[in-house]
Amino acid sequence: MKKYSFPPISNPNATVLILGTMPGVQSLALGPYYGNPRNAFWKLLFSIFDSPFSTDYEIRKSILLQNQIALWDVLEACVREGSLDSDIEQEIPNDFNSFLSEHPHIRQIYFNGQKAAAYFKHYVKSDKDYLLVTLPSTSPAHAGKSFEMKLQEWSVIGQK
Numbered sequence: 001m002k003k004y005s006f007p008p009i010s011n012p013n014a015t016v017l018i019l020g021t022m023p024g025v026q027s028l029a030l031g032p033y034y035g036n037p038r039n040a041f042w043k044l045l046f047s048i049f050d051s052p053f054s055t056d057y058e059i060r061k062s063i064l065l066q067n068q069i070a071l072w073d074v075l076e077a078c079v080r081e082g083s084l085d086s087d088i089e090q091e092i093p094n095d096f097n098s099f100l101s102e103h104p105h106i107r108q109i110y111f112n113g114q115k116a117a118a119y120f121k122h123y124v125k126s127d128k129d130y131l132l133v134t135l136p137s138t139s140p141a142h143a144g145k146s147f148e149m150k151l152q153e154w155s156v157i158g159q160k
Contacts, residue, residue, distance in 0.1 A: 001079065002077050002079055003080060004076065004077045005023055005094065006032075006072075006073070008070055008071065008072035008099065009061050009072070010065075010070030010071070010099075010103060011065055011070075012102065012103060012105075013105060014068050014070035014105060015069075015106060015108065016069045016070065016107075016109075016157060017069075017072065017106050017108070017109045018064075018069060018071050018072075018109075018110045019071075019072055019073060019110070019111050019120060020033070020034075020073045020074070021074055021075060021113065021116040021119060022074075022075045022078055022080065022085070022088060023035075024039075025082060025083045027039075033071055036139075037055075038140035039138050039140060040150060041112065041138040043147070044138060044147075045060075045063055045157075047151055048155055048158040049067055051063055068105070069157070072094060073094065074116050074119040075093055076092045076093060078090060078091040083139075083141070084141060085113065088115070091119065093124065096120075096124045096126070100128070106130070107130060108130065108133070109130050110135055111135060112135060113134070113135070114134060116134075117134040133156065135150075135153055135154055136150050136154075
């Protein structure tokens with residue numbers, strides 16, 4: 001069964017783009033990006049920007065927009081059983097040519113995990129010179145690094 005990603009969270013002033021691969025089952029069922037409460041994404045961002053943690057999705061989106069960060073996924077759609085990126089088949093990439101032309105201030109693209117980076121580099125060709133950085137996955141399935149270790153690496157986003 002084909003699954004579809006969410007629209008981006010962005011505004012035209014974004015200077016940073018964070019890309020995941022594709023929302024997991026729990027996020028797709030609940031509706032928001034990184035909806036699985038065990039996923040560290042939102043906790044990392046609130047920590048990076050020294051803001052009180054919130055589960056309110058509007059506050060979560062505002063922390064991105066206030067810091068000129070856009071959030072999207074590399075894939076628009078795919079076939080996948082479960083939530084593991086390794087199970088993705090029949091992937092269709094999002095339209096990055098249009099997105100990046102509509103967001104001309106983006107200079108840094110951060111990938112939430114290796115698979116997001118690999119799909120982006122496979123499908124997206126650009127004449128612009130972006131800073132591309134692969135960060136450790138925030139997924140609970142990526143338990144090889146502690147929250148503190150991930151925070152140390154993800155903190156580069158706050159240093160833009």
